[in-house]
Amino acid sequence: MVGVLSGCAAVILDWTIHAVKHLLAQGFHADYNWQNLILPGIGMLLSLLLVRYVIRDNIGHGVTKALLAVSRNDSKIKPHNTWSSMLTSSITIGFGGSVGAEAPIVYTGAAIGSNLGRAFGLSYRSITLLLGCGAAGAIAGIFKAPLAGVLFTLEILLFNVSMSALLPLLISTVMATVVSYIFRGQTPVFACTLTPFSMGNIPFYVILGIVGGLGSLYFMRTTLHLEDRIGKIANPYLRWGICALALGLLIFLFPPLYGEGYDSLVALLNGQEIQLEGRSILDFILDYPWGVPLFFALIFFLKVIAMTATNAGGGVGGTFGPTLFAGAILGFVVARCINLMGGSVPEQNFVLVGMAALMAGVMQAPMTAIFLIAEISGGYALLIPLILTATVAFGTVRLFEKYSIYTKRIAQSGDLLTHDNDQAVLTLMRVDDLIRDKYPRVQIDAPLRELVPIVSESDAAVLAVIDAQGRFQGMIDLATARKPLLDPSKYDSWHVYNIMESAPEYIYAGEKMDSVMAKFDRTGAWRLPVIDEDRKYLGFISKSRLLMAYRAELKEIASED
16 A cells, blocks of 8 residues: 555656646746746745645655654654645746755655554554655655665665565565556666676776765765755745745756756766757857866756755755766766766766765665666666775765765754664653653652651652752652651751752753763662753653663564564
C-alpha cells in the first residue's frame, strides 16, 4: 500500500510540475526570457501564502523533517504532509524556483507511511519502518530507481534497519517503480549516450572526486550560512521581496538556473552544447573557448544562492535536485578544462559521474549516489568511475565535515539518530518519560514535627524540599537525616532547612539524554531532581530507572523482529 501510494504521489508531482511549466510557457514568448525576472518570485509568493494561511505549518526541508520525526516525534508526521509539500513544491518549481522536487516527495512518501501506520494502530518501530518505506518508494517512483530508494533509506533516513526490514523496503520500492513505469514509461529519467570506460581516465576521475568533495563542502556550508543570514529577516514579505529579486536576476542572467535545470542536464549528458543565444545577455561569453567553463563554473557557484533564495523566500523545494544539477555542471567544467588543456576525456561521462560525486559529498551517502546515478541513466557501464569518484568525494568532504546537509542542524541540536546503537538509544530516550513523582514534597520552612508522619507513611528514600511557589530548594536524604528525625527534642526547634541538602546537579525538562548521563557520571549521584525553566519541581530521575529504560530501548532497536 505504501509503495503504490508513494509511487502515485511521485507521478502526480511530476505531472503537476510539467503542467504548470507548460501553461506558463504558452503565455510568454520574448527575447532573453524577461519573464524569468518575475515568474519565480510569483511562484514563491503563492507558496508563501499557501503555507502561511492554508497549511499553517513549516513544511520546508522535507528530508530533515522526516529525520526529526523519527528521532523526536515517534515517527508521527501530520496528515496534511501527504499533500501539502506536493502542492507547494509543484507551484514553486513550475514557476521557475531553483529547487528540486525530490525532498518534498520524500516527505510526502514518509507522511503516507507514517499516517497509514498510525491508522492501523502500529507500534513506533513499525510506523518508523513504514515511514522509511514511503520515503524509499518516493525516491523509487520519482527516479524509477528501486535500488536507490532502498539505499537512500538505509544511508540517510533510518539509523538501524535489520535484515528482516529489508523485505518491506524492497517491496515498497518495486511497487512504486512499477506505478511510475505504468504512467511515465520505462525509459530512464536521464537517458544519455555514454562513451565506454577507459582505464587511462582514472587519474582524471580521481581529480573530479577531489573537486567534487571540495565543491560539496562549498555547497553545504554556503547553503546553511545563507539560510541563517536570510532567516534573520523577520518580515516574511520583505524576505520574499529580497529573495525574489535576487532569484529573478540570477535566472535572467543564467537561464539554466530556471527550475530544476534538468533540461540543461540532459543536454550535457548527451554531449550537446547548451544554446543560450537570445536567452541571456551574457551569451557572448560562450563565444570564447575558456568562456564556456567559466560561464558554467559561475552557474555552479550561483546555484547554491538561487536554491537558498527560493527556499528562504517562501518557496518549497529540496536540495536533492540542485545537488544533481550542480554535480553535472561541475563534472562538465572539469572535463572541458581538461580537454582545453590538451586532454581528451568524454565530457558526458564526466557530467554523469560528477552528479554522483557531489551527491556523495553533500548527502554523505556514497552508495545511494553510485546506484542512483547508474539507475537513472542506464550508466552501469561506468560503475567503476562512479564508485571511484563518489568514494573520493565522500572521503574528501569527510576531512572537513562530519555531517551531511540533512543532518548537520539536527546533530547540533542533539536530535540525530546514527548507526551507533549507543548514541541512537540516548537520542530516542526522553527525560519526560523517566520522571517519577513518588517522592513526597515538603515546605522549606516546615518544622521537623510535620516530617514525622510523612516519613512513616512513605517508602521513598528522599524528600523534595520546595518553597511556597513550588520551586525546588533542596532535598532530604533520609539516610543522613535519620538522627535529627529520631530526636523528639528537635521537632519544634528545627525546621526542614536545617537538615536539607542541595542537589549535586539539576536535570531540566526536555534536556538531551547524553547531557543527563554526563551529569550522573560527573556527580556519582543515584538520583537527581528534574525542574522546569522556572525552577518548578517535577520529580526525580534515578539511575536505576535510567539504566532500565536504556536497556529496554537498546533491546528494542537491536531486535530483528
